[in-house]
Amino acid sequence: xxxxxxxxxxxxxxxxxxxxxxxxxxxxxxxxxxxxxxxxxxxxxxxxxxxxxxxxxxxxxxxxxxxxxxxxxxxxxxxxxxxxxxxxxxxxxxxxxxxxxxxxxxxxxxxxxxxxxxxxxxxxxxxxxxxxxxxxxxxxxxxxxxxxxxxxxxxxxxxxxxxxxxxxxxxxxxxxxxxxxxxxxxxxxxxxxxxxxxxxxxxxxxxxxxxxxxxxxxxxxxxxxxxxxxxxxxxxxxxxxxxxxxxxxxxxxxxxxxxxxxxxxxxxxxxxxxxxxxxxxxxxxxxxxxxxxxxxxxxxxxxxxxxxxxxxxxxxxxxxxxxxxxxxxxxxxx
Ligand SMILES: Cc1cc2nc3c(=O)[nH]c(=O)nc-3n(C[C@H](O)[C@H](O)[C@H](O)COP(=O)(O)O)c2cc1C
Numbered sequence: 001x002x003x004x005x006x007x008x009x010x011x012x013x014x015x016x017x018x019x020x021x022x023x024x025x026x027x028x029x030x031x032x033x034x035x036x037x038x039x040x041x042x043x044x045x046x047x048x049x050x051x052x053x054x055x056x057x058x059x060x061x062x063x064x065x066x067x068x069x070x071x072x073x074x075x076x077x078x079x080x081x082x083x084x085x086x087x088x089x090x091x092x093x094x095x096x097x098x099x100x101x102x103x104x105x106x107x108x109x110x111x112x113x114x115x116x117x118x119x120x121x122x123x124x125x126x127x128x129x130x131x132x133x134x135x136x137x138x139x140x141x142x143x144x145x146x147x148x149x150x151x152x153x154x155x156x157x158x159x160x161x162x163x164x165x166x167x168x169x170x171x172x173x174x175x176x177x178x179x180x181x182x183x184x185x186x187x188x189x190x191x192x193x194x195x196x197x198x199x200x201x202x203x204x205x206x207x208x209x210x211x212x213x214x215x216x217x218x219x220x221x222x223x224x225x226x227x228x229x230x231x232x233x234x235x236x237x238x239x240x241x242x243x244x245x246x247x248x249x250x251x252x253x254x255x256x257x258x259x260x261x262x263x264x265x266x267x268x269x270x271x272x273x274x275x276x277x278x279x280x281x282x283x284x285x286x287x288x289x290x291x292x293x294x295x296x297x298x299x300x301x302x303x304x305x306x307x308x309x310x311x312x313x314x315x316x317x318x319x320x321x322x323x324x325x326x327x328x329x330x331x332x333x334x
Contacts, residue, residue, distance in 0.1 A: 003330045004187070004323065010173045011196030014119065014140055015097065016071040018042030019323060020196025021186070023203045024142075024177055025049075025075030025099065026150065026301075027283060028290040029211050032060060036067035037208035037315040046073040046099055051283050054085040061093045073097035073121070078105055079279075084112060091116030099142070102151070104129070110136055121175075125153045127163050140173040142198055147179025149201045149227065149303035151240045151282075161192055169193030181308030183325025187333075190326070201227075201303035202322075206315045212293030216312055218245055218300050224307040234261040238271075239278055245300035249285055252297065256281050 005012075011020025023030065023038040025048035035045030047064060049057050057074070064072060074095050076086050079102055087109060090098055098113045099121045113120045119139040124130035130141055143164050145157025157178040165174060173195035180186060186197050203209065205216045222245050229241045230253055237257060244250070260277050263269045269277065282299060289298025 004190070004327045007187075007190035007330075008196055011175065011194075014173050014195070015044040015073075017044040019319060020044075020175070021319060021322060022046060022073075022142075022175055022177075022196065022198040024144075024148075024198040024200040025101070026200050026204065027051075028287050029204055029209055030075070031210060032064040032067055034203065034206060034209045034315070035064050035072050037206065038203065038319075039068050039070040039072045041314075041316040041319045042070075043315070043319050044071065044073065044097075046075045046097075049074055049076050049080070049086060051077075051080070051280075052086075054082055054089050057086055058089045058092070061089065061095060065093065071096050073099055075099040075101055077102040078109070079103060083109055087112045087116070090118060097121060099123075104133075105136070110138065124164065125155075127167060130164050130168055134168065134172055138172070140175065140195070141168070142175045142177055144198070145178035146229070146241075146243070147304040148177055149243050149306070150301045152178075152229065152243050154241075161189055161194070165189075165193040169195070179304050181305030183322040183327070184329040186322060187326040187329040191330075191333075199305075199322075201305045202309060202318060203315065204302070205309050205312050206318060207312050208315050211290050212295075214293035214295045215290050215300065218247075218295045219302060219306055219309045220311060222302065222306045222309075224304040227302045227304050227306050233257045236264065236271075237261060237274060237278070242282060242299070242301060243303060245302050245306070247298075247300055248296045249289070249299050252285070253281070253299075 008020035019042050021043040025046040027048045027050040030048040035047050038045035074090050097119045121140045122133045122138045124141045143160045146152045175196045175198045176189040176194045177198035180199050205219050226245050229243050232239045260274050285299035288294040
């Protein structure tokens with residue numbers, strides 16, 4: 001175990017956890033129960049703020065603090081219109097780690113987080129942007145490949161890791177995300193210089209996750225090839241691709257894009273409003289599947305690692321399996 005601990009040392013020091021294994025924020029799924037279970041089991045849980053109002057985030061952080069005995073973080077979406085108020089809510093609660101997702105941090109946001117004493121972790125989609133974020137003073141980066149569930153970029157995890165880790169891993173902690181389902185892969189990225197990893201899909205079926213039984217069943221049945229990316233039907237609409245299990249909701253998204261494109265044509269909405277309508281669509285569709293169990297019409301956001309999710313099990317068991325596999329892989333390589 002000591003080699004694994006050594007390779008994770010920068011990550012665990014930054015997070016204050018036993019293992020440098022983050023459970024990436026997942027809208028509707030990463031709430032008080034899953035987040036506290038992950039942190040209490042030695043990983044690092046992150047609340048998904050998503051489209052929550054500052055009041056709702058305030059309640060969720062307070063409730064998570066009641067359940068968690070260890071550090072946890074909060075993930076904020078950069079395009080949220082009340083981003084600075086959300087940062088204030090995190091500061092009020094003394095949240096130690098804020099993860100900014102969904103684009104480059106807007107002016108003043110990094111400074112506000114740092115002024116609160118919290119560490120700031122950002123997503124870096126390219127090497128150039130990773131360098132820019134490092135210069136702006138972020139404490140750590142997440143690099144996430146297109147194997148991941150939810151909103152994704154165009155490049156695979158293996159390529160991003162090769163492009164970014166050799167250049168920057170010496171300078172700041174980097175967490176690798178996307179397509180990780182077993183510990184052997186964790187060991188591999190750590191050996192390449194990563195300080196830790198971030199997983200989402202693998203934790204959805206944890207017994208502590210509040211995802212509807214239908215949602216979990218769909219994950220357990222699915223294989224890697226069922227987790228497909230959404231198709232952009234109109235080049236004018238800058239739709240960020242979403243990876244999800246194929247269902248009727250996949251077709252419904254095509255219809256939604258057509259509807260928004262028609263509104264654009266008629267001049268009823270501008271581009272920003274069109275984008276917001278698409279994002280609201282996803283948030284609603286994900287809620288219908290995760291909370292209501294509508295696995296036909298809702299969105300089953302899932303990464304390709306879904307094929308490695310075979311049963312409902314506790315967070316502690318999932319983390320123990322990942323750690324054991326990573327440890328065995330490192331030993332086998334001497
Ligand atoms: C159901 C689901 C919802 C997600 N929602 C969010 C989100 O709200 N914000 C975010 O930054 N990432 C979100 N993600 C991405 C995860 O945080 C994580 O980075 C990703 O799942 C890692 O890849 P993996 O699924 O291959 O493990 C979501 C992923 C899934 C599967």
